[in-house]
Amino acid sequence: MSVPSYSITAVNDADHRPELAARRQDFPILERCVRGQPLVYLDNAATTQKPRAVIEAMARYYRECNSNIHRGVHTLSQEATERFEEARVKVQRFIHAAHSHEIIFVRGTTEAINLVAQSYGRPQLKPKDEILITAMEHHSNIVPWQLLCEQTGAVLKAVPMNDAGELLLDEYVRLLGSRTRMLALTHVSNALGTINPIGEMIDHAHAHGVPVLVDGAQAVAHMPVDVQALDCDFYAFSSHKLFGPTGIGVLYGKTALLEAMPPYQGGGDMIKSVTLTKTQFNDLPYKFEAGTPHIAGAIGLGAALDYVQEIGFEPIGRHEHELLRYASDRVASLHGARIIGTAREKASVLSFVLDGIHPHDLGTVLDCQGIAIRTGHHCAMPVMERFHVPATARASFALYNTPGEADRLCAALRDAQRMLG
């Protein structure tokens, strides 16, 4: 397979780049062709590809020590338990949590947010209490709160944004009121790419005694996260957007909050003792991990964390930032192009529309050239409404993407314009 070269004009050749280009070879899927062309995978905000290290860590678990965890005295079970718990410690270090019992394995960001809404929110919310989200949330950080509002009579409010896709911080401060019980916001917007100033916003919320959940789904593959420095109360992310497998994700929560919360689901593993009349719940984190978890998934996630940390977020961030700027300039120069989301602080997401061509048609034309982008509303319909578009085309980048791929994207967009414009 030919790896698109880095010798593209207008990109300066920082010395980290050849090293990252070599990383492409770690991802077996990037060698395949789609419709006769080398795959250009630019749908990383939906899910990332998996490096060999992750695929193999999971296969190794199934080959060498597949068994259930926390249950058997036999050797396999102990080995499996060890690898599973090792993964928890890797997550703890990755997001700089104070304790490994603050790391709850869940199915993904969606489940993490639902867990907090139901276990933290539901027991204490009263009618007219307020939950604050923002205008740029993914549906998974809207709908769980709407359900909670229906259950409790609480009211959902949203921090608005400007035309660039940046939150209006004055409005935010105004909306934080004496009835606000929770702030839930995204670290990075999946539809716009905006990086929110969450540190500052968390400080503000805490000054009003409001706990904060951060949806980190789009952040963790692109920047280091330190939950203690941020001082967020909950942080949620999905493994599959971070080069790990689907079906596993993480809810981080501060010990005191998690301890005070009732379990989310009942079942095996989450109890200390059960009689038919009374159950004593297990300690953290097991209280929130009912049933057999995705053991291979957690192990795969651990391998993914090792993988990105070995490369380091400094070169990843620099590479993606330059790539985003390069691709944005090129797309913006196309006739009739409008970039949706032009915040000063952006990560890795290029959402756009082309005059007279529906994004869905763009998606098909690009697919015919082996280029995978996402088209549609990106599970953020309120964002589409805010920008008065039914849908956008979205190219989203990861550490293995190259300027050559951005060139192929733009060439294909020009083809689409010739054909459909």
Added chain:
Amino acid sequence: MFDLRALYQEVIIDHNRHPRNCRRLDSADRIAEGYNPLCGDRLTVYVKVHEGVVEDVSFEGSGCAISVASASLMTEHIKGKTAHEVDQLFARFRSMVTDATPTEEGLGKLEVLAGVREFPARVKCATLAWHTLKSALSNEHSTVTTE
């Protein structure tokens, strides 16, 4: 490169650029809205039925080239047909865009949409107008979605 022209034939591109019967129909006695949440396509189909026959039909809305062209072609095709005939036509149309061994006969100009078969993700775009029409004819006054 896969031959995109099999999907985006000239007729389709023409109907997307210049959709036929794309207006509100003030005399309509049946109206339905269709929505495809996957791509944000929205259509309203207006029908005037006289003595069991589609006397006039039009549509409004926004969408991708496939859904707009399909709606436009549909409105040209069904004038003068009974609801039963429209049902049969829709069944054959759906078979053309989804089945491996479709029965295309009798579809006339609608056959330009046969290329959709190669793009399963686009079938809903091609059938949105038809679903909406069907809902209008059965006088369901709700919004239909393709989900």
